[in-house]
Amino acid sequence: MHVLTIARLTVLEASRRKLLLALALLTLVVIVLTSWGFSRLPTMKGVTSAEVRVAASQLTILVAFMFSGVLALGSTLVAAPSIASDIESGIALAILPRPIRRSEVLMGKWLGLAVLIALYAALSGVLEMIGIRWATGYLPPNPTAALSFVAAEGIVLMTLALLLSTRLAPMTGGVIALVLFFVGWIGGIALAIGQTFANDTIINIGVGSRLLIPTDGLWHGAIFYLEPSDFLAAAQAAGRARAGNPFFADAALPLPYLLWIAAWILIVLVLANWSFARRDL
Amino acid sequence: MQQPSTDRKLNPIEAADAASLAVHTQDLAKRYGKTVALSGLTMSVRRAEVFGFLGPNGAGKTTAVKLLVGLARPTAGEAWVLGTPVGDLRTRRRLGYLPELFRYQGWMKASEVLGLHCELAGLPRSAWKAEIAGALETVGLRERADDRVEGFSKGMQQRLGLGVALLGRPELVLLDEPTSALDPVGRHDVREIIRQLKDRGTAVFLNSHLLSEVEQVCDRLAVVDRGRVIATGTMSQILGQDGAVRLRVTGLPPAGRASLRAFGNLEDEGEWLTFRGLSPDRVPELVSEIVNQGGRVYAVEPRHETLEDRFLQLLKEQDV
Numbered sequence: 001m002h003v004l005t006i007a008r009l010t011v012l013e014a015s016r017r018k019l020l021l022a023l024a025l026l027t028l029v030v031i032v033l034t035s036w037g038f039s040r041l042p043t044m045k046g047v048t049s050a051e052v053r054v055a056a057s058q059l060t061i062l063v064a065f066m067f068s069g070v071l072a073l074g075s076t077l078v079a080a081p082s083i084a085s086d087i088e089s090g091i092a093l094a095i096l097p098r099p100i101r102r103s104e105v106l107m108g109k110w111l112g113l114a115v116l117i118a119l120y121a122a123l124s125g126v127l128e129m130i131g132i133r134w135a136t137g138y139l140p141p142n143p144t145a146a147l148s149f150v151a152a153e154g155i156v157l158m159t160l161a162l163l164l165s166t167r168l169a170p171m172t173g174g175v176i177a178l179v180l181f182f183v184g185w186i187g188g189i190a191l192a193i194g195q196t197f198a199n200d201t202i203i204n205i206g207v208g209s210r211l212l213i214p215t216d217g218l219w220h221g222a223i224f225y226l227e228p229s230d231f232l233a234a235a236q237a238a239g240r241a242r243a244g245n246p247f248f249a250d251a252a253l254p255l256p257y258l259l260w261i262a263a264w265i266l267i268v269l270v271l272a273n274w275s276f277a278r279r280d281l
Numbered sequence: 282m283q284q285p286s287t288d289r290k291l292n293p294i295e296a297a298d299a300a301s302l303a304v305h306t307q308d309l310a311k312r313y314g315k316t317v318a319l320s321g322l323t324m325s326v327r328r329a330e331v332f333g334f335l336g337p338n339g340a341g342k343t344t345a346v347k348l349l350v351g352l353a354r355p356t357a358g359e360a361w362v363l364g365t366p367v368g369d370l371r372t373r374r375r376l377g378y379l380p381e382l383f384r385y386q387g388w389m390k391a392s393e394v395l396g397l398h399c400e401l402a403g404l405p406r407s408a409w410k411a412e413i414a415g416a417l418e419t420v421g422l423r424e425r426a427d428d429r430v431e432g433f434s435k436g437m438q439q440r441l442g443l444g445v446a447l448l449g450r451p452e453l454v455l456l457d458e459p460t461s462a463l464d465p466v467g468r469h470d471v472r473e474i475i476r477q478l479k480d481r482g483t484a485v486f487l488n489s490h491l492l493s494e495v496e497q498v499c500d501r502l503a504v505v506d507r508g509r510v511i512a513t514g515t516m517s518q519i520l521g522q523d524g525a526v527r528l529r530v531t532g533l534p535p536a537g538r539a540s541l542r543a544f545g546n547l548e549d550e551g552e553w554l555t556f557r558g559l560s561p562d563r564v565p566e567l568v569s570e571i572v573n574q575g576g577r578v579y580a581v582e583p584r585h586e587t588l589e590d591r592f593l594q595l596l597k598e599q600d601v
Contacts, residue, residue, distance in 0.1 A: 005400055009386075016388040090383035094445065097350035098401035099373040280313070280353035 002100045006108020007115065014078070014116055023074070027124045034063050035131030042136060054231060056138040061226050061247050063132075064150060067124055068219055071154035075117055076177045079161035081170030082109050083276060088169070092281060103273045106162070110269065113158050121151035142225035149222035149253075152261070153215045157181055159265050160213075163272040166279060180213050188216030189246050214261045217253060224249040301364070303328045303453045303484035304349060308358035310508075311344050318344040319508040321358070326501075328452070331475055331485045333495035333502035335588075337596065341508035342488045343381050346457050349486070350378050363453055374403050377446035381457040381488070384438065387431030391422055391441055394430060398445045408449075416444035419474060435462035443474065454478055457488040472498050496588045504592060506599050520591050525557045526564055529580040530571055537574030541567070555584065 014020050038059065041052045083106065086092040096102065125147035133139050140146060157177060164173030191206020193199075210217040227235075227249065236250055304326035311319040319341040326332040336342050347353040349360055351368040365372045385394045395413040404412060417423045420440040425433070433441065439462045446454050456475075460468040475498045478485050489495050495502055496516065503513040512519055525545075529552050538554075541547060544567050545559035556567065561583065568578055 002401065005397075009397070013386065013388060090380060091386060093352060093380040093383045094378075094385060094398075094442070095401065096352060097373060097376065097378045098398065099370045099403055100401050101370070278354075281347065 002104040003108045003111060006100075006105050007112035010082070010109050010112025011116060014112075019078070020116075023120060027120075028127075030066075031124070031127050031131050034128065035135050038132050038135035052136055053138050053228065056132060056136040057140065057226065057228050057231055058247070060132055060138070060140055061223055063128060064125075064146060064222060064226055065219070065247065067121075067128070068150045068153055068222065071117060071121060071150060072157045072181055072215060073178065074120075075113065075154040075158035076161045076174055076181070078116075079109075079113055079158040080165055080174030080177060082113070082162060083165040084168060084170045084173060087279075087281060096281065102276050106166070106273055106276050107269075110159065110162055110272075113162070114155050117154040117158060118151045121147050121154065125150065140226040141228060146222045146225040149218045149225070153218040153222070156213075156215050156218060156261065156265060159268045159272070163268050163275065166272050166276040181215055184209055184213030184216045185219075185246075187213070188220065192246060210257075211260065211264075214257075214264055217257060218261065220249040221253040221258075223247060224252050301328070302326060302361070303330075304332075304360070304362055304486060306345075306349075306358065306360040309345070309348060309355050309360050310357040311341075311348060311353060312356045317508055319348070321509055322505070323358075324503050324510055324513060326453075326484055326486055328484050329479065329482045330500040331479050331487060331498050333499035334486060334488045334505060335492070335495050335502055335592065336490065336505035338490060340505045342490075342505060343457055344508075345505070346378075346455050346486070346488050350376065350455060374449070375452040377448065377451035377454040379439075379442045379446040379454075379456045379459050381461070383442060385430045385441065385445075387429065389430055390427050391417065391430060391433070392426040394441060395444060395448065398448055402449050404449050412448050416447050419447060419477075420444040421470060436464060436467055439463055440467065440470075443471065447474070447478075450481070451483060453484045453486065455486040455488070458490070459487070460489075460491065460494060468494065492588045492592055504595050506596055511599055512595050516588070520588065525555055525584040526559050526561075526567070527553060527555045527580075527582045527584045528568070528571070528578060529553055530576045530578055533571060533574055533576035537571070537576060540574065541570065544570070 038056060041047070041055055041059075042049075047055075083092075086095070092105075095105065125143065129139060129143050160180065161173055161177040164176055167173075168176070187206050187209020189206075190202050191210065194202030194204075194206050224232075232250070235248060302325050304324070306322050306324050309319060309322040310317075322341070322345055334342055334345065344353065348355050349362055349367055351373070355367075360367045362369075363372050363375055389397070392413050395416055396409055399409040399412055413426075414423075417426050420443050422437065422440055422444065425437065430438065430441065439459065443456070443459060446456065456471075460471050463471065472494070475485050475487065479500075485498075487495065487499060499516065501513070501515050502519060503510045504519065505511065531552060538547075538549060541554070541556075544563060545556040548555040548557070559567065564581065564583075568581060571578055
């Protein structure tokens, strides 16, 4: 099964090139620093345990945002050159005449990168949660679901970068994927603003951007599972004024949208395979 | 990946012939946008022969090889490799290929690169160790087996690439400019490896612009220019069986010189006259004719044309 061979090669390359080591060290530093920061919350003068809990929940979302950003940028930077640089350097010329389908090479790379993203999201997320719990006694209501959405956000962006990598130079593909990621983020804010002011045009633009680039939608899926139920209830009671906050989600992602994201990944993968199979080297 | 052409132009007899050959192409063409890289390439490479594919830079040599190994898709025509249409996955198990401009994963050791290719080639795991050791020994990299490829010189990378191409005793090995980065010792080694491959029944398709290389190892060759084969055959067929004769002559009137053109393609350099395409049997007749015309013959030298002479002449004829 050549898909597994290429997946193993992708993980091995990340390890040998010290990518995993560098990420692990930097992440540990961030976790230690943020945990220390969280541990300062209960020591503040005149702060009640309820206020610590609210502050911890909001800071957890911000920290998760940082991790999701690192994961999204990292996924793009690793995926954008994956096929393109193999073609540029001539590695592909040596591999592809072997009895291996191009789709196996592409899917192997996708699988290897997806495993790396999931592992990073799981390990960094679990360690961060342990740190927050140790520092404040607070734990979000469903960290597993939140981390899954953060990992899915990285996988969506990686899949997009992989598609671009079949045709564009590494730098070009990477830049385009990142621009689309930020456009998606702004689209999410536009949606929130549209909902706050009940403006259908802006809502439609926001919904369109979430369908085309589902990263911001997934980020909001993650936020929902990081919000304590009492905080959520209070925020919902506060009405539409809270809806404009890009770090707030008032509902879980609906099933049709989750199905659309799965279909989106599938469609982009099919396009990537189609594009790579037709490329003359 | 690359689908075999469905536009079969070969009749059943031709198809059976194609199946018995190592490589057969029929009007194979490749266009990149408006640029024609290969136009109407028709050629055959027999099993267990060393076939030279010779041409100037930009003639379409690398394009042809890429089409044969499935890296690019033909715009028109068709090609068969080891009896199956190009791109067939099972056939690729029986192929070895050394690309012209390539690189291996720098973070891998030489032995790991070979191991990866054993795996991709579908060789049984039990055979990997012997295959890797054999390939490293053949290309003179045994001492560097555990070194990372990123520290290899271009020549060592090319040796490793040759080792990779030899894995699994392929029936056809396609070498695209295999000695371009090698020193004289490396070039000699490559020639020896090609001879060993021929001895064990492997067909070798040698893509090169180095005439001496082709001249020394190839059984047959094709000369390609601007994407077309302009000459093909054995070395003696390409060079011309009749050869050439060079004579030093004085006192020959202009009219006499003109009449001598009947003996062959005449190159007139004053006292020295070169006749190409002249049968050795006709040399006495030529000398006699010169003397009859009033000329005095001081020297008669049979001239063995080199591949370089012939190659340049073929290209010149194409330009006319």
